[in-house]
Amino acid sequence: KQEVTQIPAALSVPEGENLVLNCSFTDSAIYNLQWFRQDPGKGLTSLLLIQSSQREQTSGRLNASLDKSSGRSTLYIAASQPGDSATYLCAVEVNRDDKIIFGKGTRLHILP
């Protein structure tokens, strides 16, 4: 059974710092992995999607990496801003046409 774990559960950092969020999954046979952002009381917004054959994806100040063999992914946020404050969730699709399983997320607070 696929399980997704995110550490830490919460993180507070001063504005301007670079930071790394971690995601691990128990079954390495994934189809793809997505990182999402969720603001309080809102739905989720997909930030980056990494296919199983890829090692990383970049979008602006965000960089996501994937190490399928070790069951790990990281989301790197450069030069953090107060507007980055949100919950960040990772999710894996185990096989094609299969369900997408989420971690519990990391609540990020950027201190002005």
Place this chain on the structure above:
Amino acid sequence: DTGVSQDPRHKITKRGQNVTFRCDPISEHNRLYWYRQTLGQGPEFLTYFQNEAQLEKSRLLSDRFSAERPKGSFSTLEIQRTEQGDSAMYLCASSLGGAVEKLFFGSGTQLSVL
């Protein structure tokens, strides 16, 4: 295209009543997912559709829950004889399906069972 729409945004009901939620996915998206989320937790998978076919239903979903997607367009999620434990945010998402296709979420329906 305006994204994934969910209706209503909020629903307050008394225990034992039936409720129905609607989701309109992004047009031409053949995959549609339902998730449930409680405070501080990640979205919990409930069920998903490929076009009009319901491909999987979570074992966590009791017989009181049913979902439909007639004609492969909008979807409804019905909860019969609601219980206080059903209080949660119900999220709908859609995608084209495929290696590079992202999942798009609606804003959710917040259910409160009194």
